[in-house]
Amino acid sequence: MKIGVTGASGFIGRKLTKKLTESGYEVKKFVRREVLNEDEIYWSPLKQEIDIEQFKNLDAVIHLAGESIAPKDIFGFLPFAGGRWNKERKSRIYWSRKWAADLFVDTYANLDKFPKIFISASGIGIYGEHGDEVITEKTQYNRGSFEQLVVEEAWEDPLLEIKKHGVRVVNARKGIILGKGNVATDIFTLVSKLNISSPIGKGNQYFSWISIEDVVNAYIFCLENKNLEGPINFVSPEPLKQKDFSRIIAKIMNKKYFFPPLPPILMKIAIGWELGESLGLTSMRIIPEKLLKENFNFECQTLEMCKEEFVD
Numbered sequence: 342m343k344i345g346v347t348g349a350s351g352f353i354g355r356k357l358t359k360k361l362t363e364s365g366y367e368v369k370k371f372v373r374r375e376v377l378n379e380d381e382i383y384w385s386p387l388k389q390e391i392d393i394e395q396f397k398n399l400d401a402v403i404h405l406a407g408e409s410i411a412p413k414d415i416f417g418f419l420p421f422a423g424g425r426w427n428k429e430r431k432s433r434i435y436w437s438r439k440w441a442a443d444l445f446v447d448t449y450a451n452l453d454k455f456p457k458i459f460i461s462a463s464g465i466g467i468y469g470e471h472g473d474e475v476i477t478e479k480t481q482y483n484r485g486s487f488e489q490l491v492v493e494e495a496w497e498d499p500l501l502e503i504k505k506h507g508v509r510v511v512n513a514r515k516g517i518i519l520g521k522g523n524v525a526t527d528i529f530t531l532v533s534k535l536n537i538s539s540p541i542g543k544g545n546q547y548f549s550w551i552s553i554e555d556v557v558n559a560y561i562f563c564l565e566n567k568n569l570e571g572p573i574n575f576v577s578p579e580p581l582k583q584k585d586f587s588r589i590i591a592k593i594m595n596k597k598y599f600f601p602p603l604p605p606i607l608m609k610i611a612i613g614w615e616l617g618e619s620l621g622l623t624s625m626r627i628i629p630e631k632l633l634k635e636n637f638n639f640e641c642q643t644l645e646m647c648k649e650e651f652v653d
Contacts, residue, residue, distance in 0.1 A: 343398060344564070345382055345456065347371040347441070348405030352523055357557050364561065370546050371406070386440035388614040390580065391448055401458035403560060404445070407496070407644065408437040410464070410488060411524055411620060415531065416611040417594050425613035431487060435495050442499035449503050459503055460563055462624040465471025465549055465576065467492035470623050471559035473547070475541075476570045478514075478631040488619045495571070509570045511563045515574035516627060519641075519650050520553030525620075529590050538591040539600035541608050549576040552650065562637050583621070584638035589644045593651050 344361055347356045349370035356367050371384045376392075384391040384407075388500050410419075412424025423430065438568045442461075449455050468476050469483030481488060497512050504510050532538055551559075556575055581589070591598040609617035629637070641647045 342400045343367045343369060345369045345396070345399040345402045346405065348404070348407065348462070349487050350461075351405060352520070352534070353518070353553070353556060353560075354405050356553060357560055360561065364554075369395065378421050381545050383535050385438070385476050386444050386539075388446050389447070390439070391444060391602070395446070395447060396417065396456070397452060397454045399456040400438065401428045401460065401564060402439065402445070402456045403564070404459065404461040406437070406441055407462065408433045410434060411468075411616070414526055417524070418616075425489065426615045435491050439492060439495040439499070442495065444512060446499055446502045449508070451641070453460065455506065456508070457508050458511075458564060458589070460511040460513060460560060461496065461500055463496050463514045463572070464488065464492045465514050465516050465625055466619060467497065467514060467572075467628055468625055471626065473626060476549075476625055477527075477628040478574055479630075485614055486623070499509075509567065511570055512572045513560065513575050514572055515556060515562065516549035516551045516574075517646050518553055518556055519550055521650055523553065526650055529587070530594070532587070533594045533596045533651070536597045537600050537628075538596065538598045539549045540584035540587065540602045541621050542602060542605045544582060544587070544602065545587070546583050546622055547580045547581050547626035548586045549574075549580045549625050549627035550586070550644070551576050552647050558640065559632060559637060562635075566635055568635055569631060573631050574627050574628050575641070576627045577639060577641060578629060578633060580626045580628070581644060586644065590651055593645065597629070609612055 344366050346358055349358050361368050369380055369382050372381045373385050376383050381394050382395040417424025467482055467486035469486055469489045501511050517525050522564055559575050588598045605622055608621050
């Protein structure tokens with residue numbers, strides 16, 4: 342089976358392409374530069390160009406590419422580092438997804454032969470704030486945030502056109518990803534190492550998280566499972582309140598969990614108003630209903646099982 346992967350050089354992409362290759366799949370990586378190897382396919386969302394002949398011969402596409410919602414490292418949150426959600430960055434986040442989706446939609450519309458499976462990265466931000474309500478793939482959106490707009494309008498809705506061609510489309514709505522080298526994990530680890538773990542406000546907002554191993558395995562599971570299509574929540578079965586999430590990480594690292602609560606406004610000032618709201622204050626208590634129904638095996642069902650992601 343021949344799989345085309347966009348965003349293959351990213352945090353998820355590197356691990357996923359490695360696992361796919363080890364599992365016996367032939368992997369083709371989409372690149373925006375001149376093709377240098379046989380395992381590469383040229384594409385350019387900006388120019389709306391793609392190697393049609395290579396694309397036609399794929400059995401499936403796993404689409405991961407897109408400007409990162411959060412900065413790539415901790416320093417990217419600094420005021421002039423370019424990682425905060427200013428007008429320019431928000432434009433890059435939106436259009437990197439919209440142009441790619443438009444390119445794939447047009448490509449499918451003009452071909453008689455094409456990949457029959459299309460799995461696209463997505464995000465739980467599409468749900469918006471839901472407080473203590475349990476969220477499944479059937480839950481209605483609470484619109485209004487920038488992240489919600491991006492996921493719905495630039496990532497998911499355009500791909501509805503591909504389904505009309507008989508393609509099985511999966512929208513992988515990922516939660517907070519935990520894994521060494523990922524900015525979220527780096528932040529949680531640093532805070533715990535400094536013994537300044539604390540709740541943000543009352544800490545009652547829910548964090549829906551998932552280990553990088555489970556993300557990779559879930560992509561392959563969706564690739565191989567014909568029953569899975571549409572939105573799929575890529576989150577662990579155990580969403581946690583932020584105060585409990587931080588307390589468990591501190592315990593894993595044998596550090597203190599005793600510090601004055603962080604006022605929400607300081608969180609917003611520290612990393613930017615909208616980004617702070619999105620990453621630390623929005624409450625989404627999400628359950629991976631579809632994965633559980635198909636008996637997906639989570640390697641990290643609980644946060645305690647992710648110990649190796651925080652301990653050197």
